[in-house]
Amino acid sequence: MVDQAFPLWFSGVMSDDLDTVFAALADPTRRAILAMLLEDDMAVTDVAEPFEMSLAAISKHLTILTRAGLISQEKRGRVKWCKLEPDALRAASVWMQGFGQFEPVNLDAFERFLENQLSAGDEA
């Protein structure tokens, strides 16, 4: 799939893995699910509860997150537990570090970013 005619860095940039990870992250529902799982592992039904959306829709989102490697699902009894799996996220994050020679992660910048998001939301 990756042709030798391309320069080396293409192998990293073109990878399907990044496709699925970034595509998974591009949906706000899925990001919200990840954030929920950050606090604790959850059953599918509990994940679905805060959303105004069918259980089936959430189930689909969860398989997308699973295929991206962002979460794992383990069936125990009749409930399927969802668990955050930060490795894929870390891989994508690390890929991003290749750009812009980012200075080591700055938590202040994160807070400023969140504030911007917040005020941007107020304007609308």
Place this chain on the structure above:
Amino acid sequence: MVDQAFPLWFSGVMSDDLDTVFAALADPTRRAILAMLLEDDMAVTDVAEPFEMSLAAISKHLTILTRAGLISQEKRGRVKWCKLEPDALRAASVWMQGFGQFEPVNLDAFERFLENQLSAGDEA
């Protein structure tokens, strides 16, 4: 758009900005373009040259990257120059840091990641 009934962190997670940034990153052509721009600013035609795809298609990809804030475009004379704009990327990267309590970015990990991508490509 973001409802006050949601907990605070939703404002960050649900933001449209992240939607467009991650969606932009989910396409391998666009990631390749970013990687090219990492080396130098380029005119639209030159960006398009290595791809087996119409100029119009590349032009669309560039507007998507621009709307995501990942690049900027400035028209000088009759050529439009594309320039990497790492702030949006940084914002997304910083968002990711919220997950998994990532250890400070590890360049060795990046190299290992690239090697994995490489060998994965060979297998296929």
Place this chain on the structure above:
DNA sequence: AGCTTGGTCAACCATTTGGTTGAATATGCG
């Protein structure tokens, strides 16, 4: 002015995405 080059616009097309509903498949409980 007239040609060429750089880039976008508009219309179109196939495929994917994100959602729905209703039926189906476990698994546990009394």
Place this chain on the structure above:
DNA sequence: CGCATATTCAACCAAATGGTTGACCAAGCT
């Protein structure tokens, strides 16, 4: 066994995505 709970499957739908082509506009060259 018979019922309720947890989750997925299948079919369907509207809208978005990623590409094409051909016409179009803008800027420089002779």
